[in-house]
């Protein structure tokens with residue numbers, strides 16, 4: 453008893469100085485005697501906030517550790533996390549002597565003590581994490597309360613740059629009822645410490661990585677009074693690899709294939725059916741991958757714009773192929789190229805896409821009667837003789853028949869043949885016009901080349917954008 457005296461003296465002085473109402477006294481250093489003292493002096497006061505006067509606020513220290521990022525749901529705009537929440541406060545009129553009672557700290561049931569009503573403003577669902585019934589009580593009256601929390605909190609998720617998005621979710625801790633004059637919430641550890649500890653214990657290794665945590669005290673001022681709060685900002689970054697591999701790269705492949713299909717001759721039917729197959733494939737791809745895409749809210753994600761633009765380009769290139777096939781197949785029935793198209797397409801656009809304007813040639817290739825050597829009698833066709841045509845068509849005329857003795861029937865047949873040829877030339881000229889076919893074909897080629905250029909620009913720009921956003925996103929990584 454003698455050697456305990458100085459400590460007791462110090463204690464009594466301490467009590468007198470600070471006006472402690474009661475220091476607990478234990479009859480022996482055993483749990484039984486300590487709990488008997490609790491039953492007598494502490495537990496009956498659990499209905500009261502443990503302060504000496506109403507005017508002094510209770511300081512509540514709040515600290516969190518992020519143990520798991522379970523889910524980020526764009527549709528319900530929610531974040532599900534697993535937290536360790538530590539709350540600490542002091543019971544003002546409580547103390548006991550470590551030697552006298554045999555321990556410095558003891559765990560007591562939480563329901564036996566006054567517990568602050570600290571809650572998280574962003575909670576969405578009832579907390580169904582396991583309940584822990586105990587808190588630690590120190591001999592200085594300090595209470596240490598540590599609880600695991602599975603928290604579903606709402607968070608404004610911005611998915612504009614999906615899948616390269618970074619989310620900033622806040623968790624606000626504060627008393628629900630008590631004003632700032634009764635309960636003051638203060639920050640436990642610094643954000644660096646929280647981040648370090650969280651990285652040490654973070655068990656989930658899913659789609660999201662914890663990038664940063666920042667802490668700031670804040671005050672919520674309402675009409676009734678102001679509330680003391682502490683706000684944690686949790687910065688999360690999505691791991692984009694899954695989406696890059698499953699969405700962006702296949703999409704880019706399909707576009708590249710569509711791009712290279714421009715190398716097929718436009719008038720071959722293969723090209724349009726090839727493009728049609730690609731569009732079909734792309735649609736099926738989008739339907740399958742739709743589950744991976746976030747549900748857009750107010751803003752449309754950039755990736756949806758990318759898909760829509762890709763599909764639009766594919767459809768445009770198919771339409772263009774159809775038009776060009778049409779132009780090249782049936783341009784004979786068209787009248788001459790209108791002047792504005794001639795100027796716009798053949799002069800300016802052709803220069804833009806580096807297709808030099810071809811010299812117009814009036815060569816028409818038709819088979820002709822190789823035996824006819826006489827110029828046709830008809831006035832409009834006299835300048836195109838069968839002989840010229842036959843030279844144009846590249847047919848080598850067979851050796852001229854030997855002059856035969858005058859045969860009136862043969863002579864008559866030749867004349868008839870000449871007349872027929874003249875009629876046919878007239879008809880051909882009527883249908884072809886003079887030079888519409890090559891001109892229309894040229895228009896088709898220019899538009900084809902133009903869309904090809906657009907396509908290349910789009911593909912290059914989107915590739916560069918994706919890579920830039922990716923690199924920018926990576927620079928935020930820790």
Ligand SMILES: *[C@@H]1O[C@H](CO)[C@@H](O)[C@H](O)[C@H]1NC(C)=O
Nearest residue numbers: 508509510511542544636638
């Ligand atoms: C609460 O903390 C403030 C400073 O943060 C301090 O001045 C005050 O004494 C503390 N109150 C109690 C009851 O410890």
Ligand SMILES: *[C@@H]1O[C@H](CO)[C@@H](O)[C@H](O)[C@H]1NC(C)=O
Nearest residue numbers: 620621622664666685686687
């Ligand atoms: C997160 O959002 C809060 C406000 O909503 C802002 O103060 C904070 O700077 C943001 N943090 C980051 C890293 O953007």
